[in-house]
Amino acid sequence: MTNSSAGYGALTKLFHWLIVILFAAQYLSGNIMVAIGFNAEFAGIGTNTYYNWHKSLGLVALAVAIFRIINRRVGQLPPWAPTLSGFEKKFIHRVEQVFYTAMLVMPISGWLYVMYGHYGVNLFGLWEMPRPLPRDDTLRDVFKWVHIVAGWVLLAAMVGHIGLVLRHQLFKKDGLLKRML
Numbered sequence: 707m708t709n710s711s712a713g714y715g716a717l718t719k720l721f722h723w724l725i726v727i728l729f730a731a732q733y734l735s736g737n738i739m740v741a742i743g744f745n746a747e748f749a750g751i752g753t754n755t756y757y758n759w760h761k762s763l764g765l766v767a768l769a770v771a772i773f774r775i776i777n778r779r780v781g782q783l784p785p786w787a788p789t790l791s792g793f794e795k796k797f798i799h800r801v802e803q804v805f806y807t808a809m810l811v812m813p814i815s816g817w818l819y820v821m822y823g824h825y826g827v828n829l830f831g832l833w834e835m836p837r838p839l840p841r842d843d844t845l846r847d848v849f850k851w852v853h854i855v856a857g858w859v860l861l862a863a864m865v866g867h868i869g870l871v872l873r874h875q876l877f878k879k880d881g882l883l884k885r886m887l
């Protein structure tokens with residue numbers, strides 16, 4: 707279940723692909739809801755529903771990220787793939803730091819943004835969550851920009867990460883992808 711010298715454990719693989727799916731949904735819903743604006747519809751789904759699902763899935767992603775961080779500290783990280791160059795190892799190390807930071811910063815900044823804006827979170831359209839923070843327009847704007855800028859930084863890291871995996875998988879044909887399957 708956990709990482710070992712033989713490779714990544716089942717939990718790491720499960721969390722990895724769960725976060726890939728959740729983040730894909732977040733980028734899609736985030737950009738759709740901002741692009742269509744209020745009281746609009748896209749693919750038969752209204753703006754409010756996009757917002758509810760974006761916020762709700764974002765909080766689910768936060769829970770997954772916390773479990774993933776705990777899981778990363780359990781067991782032993784597998785050795786580097788032998789086909790990685792020294793530069794690639796440094797690059798992967800930095801990208802992973804950005805990923806683990808972003809997995810926390812994205813949902814927390816999103817939540818703080820909607821709390822200080824007093825917009826609230828209607829969890830999956832079923833439950834209006836408490837709003838423990840006072841309304842503050844300056845902090846609302848600060849966290850909105852943290853959310854947007856961190857989203858772009860994370861996107862750049864993802865392009866680098868996927869590019870490196872594809873380069874190894876398709877051109878070096880060393881089966882790097884198999885390590886996470």
Ligand code: HEM
Pocket residue numbers: 729732733736737740760761762763764765767768812813814816817819820827850853854857
């Ligand atoms: C967990 C990962 C998350 C990711 C990857 C993510 C990503 C994004 C992206 C890409 C956008 C579009 C930004 C733009 O170009 O304007 C966005 C917007 C937004 N997100 Fe998230 N988000 C996450 C979690 C959350 C959470 C947990 C909340 C709130 C509880 C939230 C609230 C919002 C709101 C309100 C907007 C609209 C921003 C605006 O008005 O421009 N997000 N998000």
Ligand code: HEM
Pocket residue numbers: 718722725726729778787802805806864867868871882883884885886
């Ligand atoms: C289609 C997209 C993706 C593919 C094909 C992919 C593939 C991989 C592969 C093959 C590895 C193992 C590399 C090694 O041998 O050490 C890996 C590791 C990793 N990936 Fe991805 N990945 C994708 C998207 C993402 C995204 C979106 C994130 C984070 C937001 C992410 C975070 C990580 C992290 C942190 C590791 C290191 C292992 C761990 O601590 O979980 N990946 N990925």
